[in-house]
Amino acid sequence: MNELINTFNERKEELLSAIFEHLAISLSALLIAVVIAIPLAILLSQRKKLAEVVLQLTSILQTIPSLALLGLLIPFVGIGTVPALIALVVYALLPIFQNTYIGLAEIDPSIEEAADAFGMSRMRKLLRVELPMAMPVIISGIRTALVLIIGTATLAALIGAGGLGTFILLGIDRNDPSLTLIGAISAALLAIIFSGLIRFLQHRSGKATLIALGVICLGIGGIFFAQHNPVGNETVTIAGKLGSEPDILINMYKEVIQDEDSSINVELKPNFGKTSFLFNAVKSDQIDIYPEFTGTVLESLVKVPKSTADDLSPAATYKEANKLLKDQFEMELIKPMKYENTYALAMKKSEAQKRGITKISDLKAQQAQLKAGFTLEFIDRKDGYRGIQDKYGVNLSSVQSMEPALRYQAINNGDVDVIDAYSTDSEIKQYDLVTLEDDLNLFPPYQGAPLMKQEFADAHPKVVKALNRLAGKITEDQMVEMNYLVNVKKEQPAKVAHDFLVKEKIIGEEQ
Incomplete structure (x- = not known):
């Protein structure tokens, strides 16, 4: 109570x-x-x-x-x-x-x-x-x-x-x-x-x-x-997907934009919905900007030519995603941040050390003894369990479909040994998990970057300049820590975002 x-x-x-x-x-x-x-x-x-x-x-x-x-x-x-x-x-x-x-x-x-x-x-x-x-x-x-x-x-x-x-x-x-x-x-x-x-x-x-x-x-x-409908200064509308990470990112976007030009009014729409909702909202001018991931663009939003390689580097993935967005939708991804929020397989650190498992290919030798809890989407994706079966030859003895939150509870209780995760999930730290190295590069790069219409970017150079302050910033460990502060320590996303920007000297102390 x-x-x-x-x-x-x-x-x-x-x-x-x-x-x-x-x-x-x-x-x-x-x-x-x-x-x-x-x-x-x-x-x-x-x-x-x-x-x-x-x-x-x-x-x-x-x-x-x-x-x-x-x-x-x-x-x-x-x-x-x-x-x-x-x-x-x-x-x-x-x-x-x-x-x-x-x-x-x-x-x-x-x-x-x-x-x-x-x-x-x-x-x-x-x-x-x-x-x-x-x-x-x-x-x-x-x-x-x-x-x-x-x-x-x-x-x-x-x-x-x-x-x-x-x-x-x-x-x-x-x-x-x-x-x-x-x-x-x-x-x-x-x-x-x-x-x-x-x-x-x-x-x-x-x-x-x-x-x-x-x-x-x-x-x-x-x-x-x-x-x-505020009257006066121009309003830039920024939305985020469900979750702590998008909430943190859109608060960062707001602070760097207003630090660049305090006359710009920024309206945030947190927990706006799923990827397709946000993408359609940008298309229909209901919002101006939202944080997206390079891998998501290629996997879900654009039509990728058959000639495109499957194992692009992070830089090549960003370049290809940005090019296809411009060609097909007249949209643009601003320069991405450093970290990747890609798919990963995770185990309890103690269990992984006991079994000598550090990378996904290590699972094959012990696949008959390992139980997995995966989300239904991960089970059916080519860059998920289907890809692990094809590329790594790993067929785990038991694979149960679970809701995202339940799979963390299951591995914490010892009901399963391996789960799918996103590499910046706060639960990795909360439950003392370790992510396994994707040694055959199954999971595509997923670098975060602001997505907007090309027309909006051209008309708002100060907004683009402000958002580029985040380019190449935020490591995976820093993002995990920030998600942990919001999800576990119950800190407000705006405070977590502000503290990071000040600490990294991206903005001044006073905001």
Whole structure:
């Protein structure tokens, strides 16, 4: 409990910002869904067959898994807030449409006849009789939709839309239950508070409820817009993938840029999502810069000519990656840092020394006695276990697929002997592991470098100059230590980044 309270105190400003993001996305989606679903239900209330078709359609849409829906939307609308809003609106349509339709359909026919007898027009009858009588059922549907939206909106963090999901994902990534609990509890409290608010307003008047929701949506949306659209100096937007290392790097980028030119406003978007999300965000100008790796560019982002050699040196890998990015996407990788965050095989240091294993080829002689825990992706990659089998002839006696965090727990508990790792993971130090030498050079070089559009680089020479201060800096041991400080010692990435830059005299002491 003390750790939870300490984490809350340390991150209350970030939490407040995430709550506003979460509410802005959720309430905006609710408002859009209300504007679509209620008029549509009113229009179809006298057309039963067509209404049934729409009900079936909205029911089918709601059965689509949220992650799948977000993935389907990305090629059409990119990443960020827009696909998150679309997905949330899709999930909110069914309860609002269904309740509005049922509320109108179940009005006593004798009341309808009485209204007609008084000579009421269709519109007057709708506004004075039908909607007031159906309003409790309609508000109930809105309440259900809002709770559903607030819960589902946590997934918006996967595509860079922010919100409380960033705390949940960060907690999972860093194996920090406190962060996960803060995100989950906050989302649950929001759902309870707003559900209770709607319930309270429901007993006053339906019109008051809709007006209150509209005012809340516009108010929170205005605050969110103001926070994310600073007026004045130019803004450079830098995003990072999930994890401590990208978080540290983007804070370094911010500090060196503002040290070069203090008039440049830098906005950071940490834990923005996976590689494809960030790459598409640069393509669509949603962000300007993010840290990428040379090997990832060649493995995942560009089409590599068949004539390209498989065993390029780090310098040649950077040169080829940068050339293909410019040719195919008009993007550029700034000069890379020194360290490589490549794949590696790791063992407990004591176990490796006892068995006399220092390099991957040493595994072959003892492969029948060794158990491995690999991530599912590593098992299936050509530069992973498949490559180890082909290039090294190593076929371990037992290979289990595991989630990234679980494989470290497994090797620490002695359940497995060998795991896959990234060479700068903090867990290497935390669990006293040793990485095995890749003596046949299976794993390609993965040097970190800022990626941006060529057009942006040409228009911002001061930004490029600032980022080049990091070229050739940061050793593998230094990156492991910085990740360790964030993941294990619970230091803030911004502080770790600042301390390194000052220590290495990349920036001045005062920032």
